[in-house]
Amino acid sequence: MKIKCGMLAIAMMAGCAMPAIADQVKPAWSGATEELFQTFVVDEGLKEIGYDVADLTQVQVQLAHTAVANGDLTFYPVHWVPLHDTFWKASGGDEKLMSVGTLIKNSLQGYLIDKKTADATGIKYLEDLKDPEKAKLFDIDGNGKADLYGCEPGWGCERVIEHQLDAYGLRDTAEEKQGGYFAIIPDAIERIKAGKPTLYYTWTPLWVSAILRPGKEVVWLNVKNTSLPDGETGNTVVEGLGNLGFPVNDQKIIVNTTWLKANPKAKKFFELVQIPIADVNAENQKVADGEKSNEQIMKHATDWIAAHRADWDKWIAEAKAAK
Numbered sequence: 001m002k003i004k005c006g007m008l009a010i011a012m013m014a015g016c017a018m019p020a021i022a023d024q025v026k027p028a029w030s031g032a033t034e035e036l037f038q039t040f041v042v043d044e045g046l047k048e049i050g051y052d053v054a055d056l057t058q059v060q061v062q063l064a065h066t067a068v069a070n071g072d073l074t075f076y077p078v079h080w081v082p083l084h085d086t087f088w089k090a091s092g093g094d095e096k097l098m099s100v101g102t103l104i105k106n107s108l109q110g111y112l113i114d115k116k117t118a119d120a121t122g123i124k125y126l127e128d129l130k131d132p133e134k135a136k137l138f139d140i141d142g143n144g145k146a147d148l149y150g151c152e153p154g155w156g157c158e159r160v161i162e163h164q165l166d167a168y169g170l171r172d173t174a175e176e177k178q179g180g181y182f183a184i185i186p187d188a189i190e191r192i193k194a195g196k197p198t199l200y201y202t203w204t205p206l207w208v209s210a211i212l213r214p215g216k217e218v219v220w221l222n223v224k225n226t227s228l229p230d231g232e233t234g235n236t237v238v239e240g241l242g243n244l245g246f247p248v249n250d251q252k253i254i255v256n257t258t259w260l261k262a263n264p265k266a267k268k269f270f271e272l273v274q275i276p277i278a279d280v281n282a283e284n285q286k287v288a289d290g291e292k293s294n295e296q297i298m299k300h301a302t303d304w305i306a307a308h309r310a311d312w313d314k315w316i317a318e319a320k321a322a323k
Contacts, residue, residue, distance in 0.1 A: 032182070121134060150176035152181040222242040268318055
């Protein structure tokens with residue numbers, strides 16, 4: 001499976017372009033290795049139905065929505081609802097691109113700290129870091145503020161984090177460390193392994209929580225009240241975990257509206273295909289253990305399809321029959 005980057009239609013991604021091929025389905029991919037598995041599963045379904053699926057085009061998350069809305073790409077299978085609703089609205093809403101099905105249910109996000117520090121200090125809430133003495137425990141760069149290993153710019157989670165730093169009065173005592181998430185999170189992991197106080201953001205499904213296990217090495221922080229940017233709403237309370245501050249998300253497939261209406265077979269498949277979150281976590285663990293080449297992840301996808309053949313064949317049959 002080849003992966004191409006950029007599109008002529010997106011100037012800021014220039015330098016690696018894919019020509020438009022009218023008769024191909026053109027999937028978008030964010031560049032995160034951890035999202036290849038579900039993308040390959042969807043691709044394989046479309047191929048079985050009879051579609052010609054082009055190589056993946058790598059494009060940043062927000063731009064993926066724009067590209068799908070404009071018809072430069074056909075679909076993006078890792079659209080988080082409600083996290084990416086802002087991108088959907090900005091790209092034209094249902095008139096331009098529609099979210100279909102529920103590929104993965106009940107994805108969580110939030111803030112965690114090492115359990116050693118939580119047990120020693122009683123820190124339970126993000127707002128506890130308004131206390132300068134508690135915040136300084138997580139200071140890495142020496143400026144007296146807690147350093148939060150945060151969200152990659154453009155993913156959408158940074159909007160929530162930056163809003164909450166203001167809403168919870170944390171600007172004087174905490175700051176977000178931003179960059180490529182998979183470039184900075186290994187440092188957080190090593191700090192916790194070394195017994196150092198550490199504050200970070202993460203989500204599930206993702207391999208990070210297989211290494212830093214909530215309730216074992218780390219604990220989720222709660223918020224005392226929910227505050228989300230731009231008047232957004234959603235259920236942020238998770239049974240057994242409390243109020244994590246981020247709504248529970250479902251991952252859906254976002255598709256160009258014009259194309260979707262003209263392709264009922266693909267629409268039906270998008271509506272039916274589902275991957276249990278436990279299966280995504282298990283696949284992510286394989287990635288963390290070193291099985292992270294495109295070929296290995298494609299095998300993860302085809303192995304998953306084989307293990308769920310009865311459901312898979314039913315989805316394919318119903319999709320082929322759609323009119």
